[in-house]
Ligand SMILES: Nc1nc2c(ncn2[C@@H]2O[C@H](COP(=O)(O)OP(=O)(O)OP(=O)(O)O)[C@@H](O)[C@H]2O)c(=O)[nH]1
């Protein structure tokens with residue numbers, strides 16, 4: 463085993479931090495490390511938290527950390543914020559709410575930017591989860607802003623997916639895409655100190671009830687809870703629901719490790735293959751300038767995109783399968 | 785897309801004064817320059833800043849101070865990084881810092897000091913020239 467892997471498993475913070483950087487930056491050398499780490503993963507429980515900007519996700523995560531630490535559980539946090547499409551830079555501000563845990567050795571907090579990679583966010587976040595898992599964290603909490611498909615996919619691969627809303631979102635609740643409602647294992651109405659929490663609750667209940675078809679034969683009905691994260695109200699109850707969901711999952715997988723769930727494995731492997739193919743083929747083409755040339759030809763009206771695609775993909779596949 | 789190193793910067797505001805306008809402005813300028821900026825908020829101790837910077841694997845820490853405690857806070861941050869074997873992380877400072885303090889701070893390992901007279905463009909330029917993403 464490489465010394466990097468050994469240090470990760472031993473919980474060395476600097477090595478873990480550096481490795482996540484390499485994953486994020488798409489360094490090919492991380493693959494070998496991740497292979498070595500894989501057998502040491504599968505022990506952490508992964509919670510995904512998503513919701514509109516400013517609903518209180520980081521504040522909630524901060525309180526969750528405190529509760530889990532009281533139970534002597536170690537916690538890893540991945541807080542994902544959007545990359546600016548204009549500059550490629552990002553301001554990652556979720557840590558502000560979690561400051562008080564920075565000196566706690568049982569807590570590792572990492573901010574990540576969505577970057578540009580299409581579909582790659584899910585993959586790099588999953589790899590980062592694996593690293594924190596191998597490092598020995600009992601719980602891993604992933605926070606994303608529930609706007610883009612990528613961000614939603616990230617939390618979808620958690621064991622328990624939590625959708626956070628706030629009162630008074632009114633029509634916004636209706637606007638929550640059906641896709642988002644579907645992935646919620648638990649709904650949390652935060653800022654319940656504000657007016658309209660009960661209305662939001664009944665609106666949400668109506669919508670999830672209508673969505674029940676999906677849960678037919680399912681023993682899990684997504685609970686809708688109220689909380690006031692800043693005041694630590696309702697957070698303990700929320701964690702109890704997460705625990706119930708964990709037990710439910712353990713039941714249906716008959717005690718198997720969650721990640722060996724066939725459906726999950728299918729999805730992960732497919733994503734990984736897709737990404738690897740894109741990496742190998744598309745990035746090569748970008749480097750040689752072939753992609754840009756094809757774009758120019760289409761823009762200048764010399765070529766149709768279907769032919770351009772054939773011209774690029776077919777030879778690339780031929781060389782890659784040699 | 786692959787092999788794309790990005791500069792990561794921690795913007796931190798140690799000390800007790802309650803203003804972080806300057807820190808926010810600089811954070812935005814860094815973002816607009818294409819850096820990933822971890823902003824960790826007000827009232828951080830050097831210990832907290834260093835721990836967070838290691839977890840975040842940043843290339844540089846930008847400290848901002850208005851209250852005059854920079855002569856302790858800035859060198860202490862450098863010292864802690866050294867203790868943790870993380871002194872490859874560059875430390876810079878900004879804020880209201882008297883000219884006579886600057887050579888002393890540099891002596892103690894603060895790589896550069898930006899005073900209120902330094903333009904954002906020049907700060908960004910300095911970072912691009914002096915901080916290489918690992
Ligand atoms: N009134 C009230 N305010 C809250 C509550 N929970 C969080 N807040 C406040 O809501 C604001 C946003 O909180 P964050 O935790 O940063 O929200 P977030 O969803 O992580 O925000 P982004 O990461 O920017 O999308 C802060 O000012 C919190 O103090 C609550 O229960 N009630």
Ligand SMILES: [Mg+2]
Nearest residue numbers: 519520555556
């Ligand atoms: Mg947040």
